[in-house]
Each structure stands twice: as structure tokens, then as C-alpha cells.
Amino acid sequence: MKKRVIGLTSVWVLLSVLVTAQDKFFTKNGKISFVSKGNIETITAKHKGITAVVDSKSGAVQFAVLMKGFEFAKALMQEHFNENYVESDKYPKADFKGQVTNNSEVNYAQDGSYNAKVKGTLTIHGVSKEVEVPGKITVKSGKPQLNADFNILLSDYNIKIPAVVKENISNTVTITVDCALEPLKN
Amino acid sequence: MSKKQAIIISILLVLAAVAIYVYREYNRTNKDLATVAPDYTVQATALVNEFLANDSVAYNKYRNKILAVQGMVKAVDNVDGDCTVVLGDTMELSSSVRCLLDSAHAATGAGFKRGNQVTIKGAITGFKKDDTGLLGSDVELNRCVIGGE
Numbered sequence: 001m002k003k004r005v006i007g008l009t010s011v012w013v014l015l016s017v018l019v020t021a022q023d024k025f026f027t028k029n030g031k032i033s034f035v036s037k038g039n040i041e042t043i044t045a046k047h048k049g050i051t052a053v054v055d056s057k058s059g060a061v062q063f064a065v066l067m068k069g070f071e072f073a074k075a076l077m078q079e080h081f082n083e084n085y086v087e088s089d090k091y092p093k094a095d096f097k098g099q100v101t102n103n104s105e106v107n108y109a110q111d112g113s114y115n116a117k118v119k120g121t122l123t124i125h126g127v128s129k130e131v132e133v134p135g136k137i138t139v140k141s142g143k144p145q146l147n148a149d150f151n152i153l154l155s156d157y158n159i160k161i162p163a164v165v166k167e168n169i170s171n172t173v174t175i176t177v178d179c180a181l182e183p184l185k186n
Numbered sequence: 187m188s189k190k191q192a193i194i195i196s197i198l199l200v201l202a203a204v205a206i207y208v209y210r211e212y213n214r215t216n217k218d219l220a221t222v223a224p225d226y227t228v229q230a231t232a233l234v235n236e237f238l239a240n241d242s243v244a245y246n247k248y249r250n251k252i253l254a255v256q257g258m259v260k261a262v263d264n265v266d267g268d269c270t271v272v273l274g275d276t277m278e279l280s281s282s283v284r285c286l287l288d289s290a291h292a293a294t295g296a297g298f299k300r301g302n303q304v305t306i307k308g309a310i311t312g313f314k315k316d317d318t319g320l321l322g323s324d325v326e327l328n329r330c331v332i333g334g335e
Contacts, residue, residue: 026321028284029265048268049286049311049326053318062318068311069286069328075214089249092312180265184320 022183023057025108025144030179032065040168043077045070052179054144059103061118061146063096063177085159086125094124096131106137113138118148124157135177148177218290220331222252224307227334230257230273230283233325237313238281248310253327254334255283259302262295269295271306271330280322285330294332305334 030050036043050065067088072078082088098120100106106114119132135148154161154171161169187195226248233255236244257273260282269292274282285306287295298304308327316323 024320028321028324029263029268029270031266048265049270049284049328051314051321053320064314064317066312066314066326069326071216071328073215074212075216076211078216088312089245092245093314095317097317 022142023108024053024055024184025181026053026184027051027179027181030063030146030177032063032178033176034070035174035176036170036172037174038168038170043072043169045072045078045081047071050177050179052146052181053184054100054146054181056103056106056108056144059100059106061096061098061100061120063179065094066092067094068092084162085154091124091126094122096120096122098131100137101132106139108137108139108144109142111139111141116146122152124152125159127157129156143183144181146177146179146181148175150175216329218288218331219252219307219309219329220291220333222307224254224334225251227254227256227305229275230255231275233283234274234281234323237325238323241313241315245313249312251310252307253310254305254307255285255327256303256305256334257283259298259300259304261300262298264296268292271295271298271304273304273306281316281324282322283325283327286326286328288329288331291331304332306330306332307334 028051029048030052031046031048032050033044033046047065047070049069050063053062067086068082070078070081072081098118101117101119106116114137116135116137117132118135121128122131133148133150135146138145138147151172151174154173161171255273258275259271260274261272263270263272268289269287271285271287272282273285285308306327308330311326311328314324314326
């Protein structure tokens, strides 16, 4: 009996160690897209290589994306986006560093869908701004998936719309994030 | 034909040519890189090391260029029909070259196995320096196709 208890305790301790080792999750294949609905034209772009890291213990989150990886249906739009709007050669990366403010309400060990509030610093075009974004963390088979939809203003990030197309391009851009994360094995 | 008519016809032809050019330019899509010759042919690890040594010098050298990268397949990430082939020369989760296949060629990476030696051609999107200390820094390519010709 004593041996069995010791054996079971050992298994439990080992399992605990394994579980606590899985407190960080990441992806390098996350998806991010944006939509800008102008008067004449809707501009959309997709990116399939966003990096995301989440520490389930502390609620720290980090995202990073290379601007040149955004793909547009039209090559000319892609060139204008990189050269005139976000100046990708000068500011190649956009990132977000923040915190799930209600992390205690998210049970990463329990499958389910949790509303999350994320607060942090979003840096685009070399301009950093504090943002608060509502999102969703869906835990499936022990792996979290992050989803968020939020709006930003181009003017907040010093992204200028040329006067000639000012009427056609919206200052508001809707960003959609969709990242399925895997456990990070250190 | 009078001189006046000839001038009018010439102007109309020029306007038609301009209209066709503008229409084509506006609707131009990104080229399939299968038929585009690479500007550089490089080894995956050598490319990563170039960026690690001095990322701004390396970025200025390779920006807007088409690269054919030779290396060993460390991983193949298939997510929702998209395929990213990760190239390097060691199997650890350290710095790599991440090649996102063109959606028209996504299926061509399906048969790749870890350890295969391959050449992948793509448009460089840059170098993602790792701020976390956990993930490794990567050179990223998109619109990739298999082969280096």
C-alpha cells in the first residue's frame, strides 16, 4: 500500500512537472489580415506568418509581423502599401507586447472558449501606442487559439494617405488576428 | 484623310494605349516565381548568419530580391491549406529560413520530410529578430516555389 502511494505520488509529481512545463505557447504561422473600406474601393491584405507567444502563467502576450509579408490581390496595391504608406524598408516590423488583463479567468488546461481583454503597446510604422483589444481564447485539446478583431486609425500611427486618394481610402482599418498556438518546448 | 483627322486619330490611339496601360497596371497581380530567375542562390544557414551578423547590411543587400535557398528541411508546417517549409542545417528550434509556399504551389511541399535537402525560391520579406529569447530569429520568404532555376 505504502509503495503504491509512493508510486502514485511520483506519477502525480511527474505529471505536474510536465503540465507546468507547458505554460508557454507559440506559433510562427499565425494569420493576420486587414480590411480598409473606402468610398470607392475595399482594400484587403493577408499575412500567414505572424509570430505569437503567450505565457499562460503570467498572461504575457507578444506578436510580431514583417510588413513585407502582407499579400494583396493586386501587385500595385502591395507596392504602394510598402513604399508609400507603411514604408516597410524603414519600418520592417510591427509588433504588439502586452498582457491578458483577465488572465485568471482563462483556464488554459480546460477546453472551452474564454473572452479575453488584452492591453499593451502596438508599434506600427515606428509609432508605439497603448491599445486595449477584446479577444477570444479558445482552448481545444489543451492548445489555445487566439482571435481578435479591432480597429486602428492610420493617423494614430503617422501613416499618411496621399491627398489624391484621400476621399477613397478610409483612415480606419479593421485588423483580424487568428493564431492557433502549440506548446513551446524549452 | 485630312491632317486634322490624322491628328485626332493619333490622339485617340495614344489615349487608348494609356488607358490599356493604366488598366493593366491597376489589375496586375504578383508574378508566379516559378518562371522568375533568382537574383541570389544561397545556403540557408549562411543566409541566417549574414542577418545575425548585421541585419541592416543584409537587408539592404537582399531587399526586393528573389532568393533561391538551399538547405535541409527542419519542419513542414501545414496550416489550413498553407504550407511553410522551414530550412536550416540543424534540427534544434533555433534560427531558420521560413519559406511560405505560394498558394498555387502549396501542395508541392506536402511530400517533404525532415532531413530532405531542397532548394526553394521565394521573395524575401525580411528578418524577424527574436525579442523573446525563446523562438530563434528567422529570415522569411513568401510566394515560394520548389526549385532554384
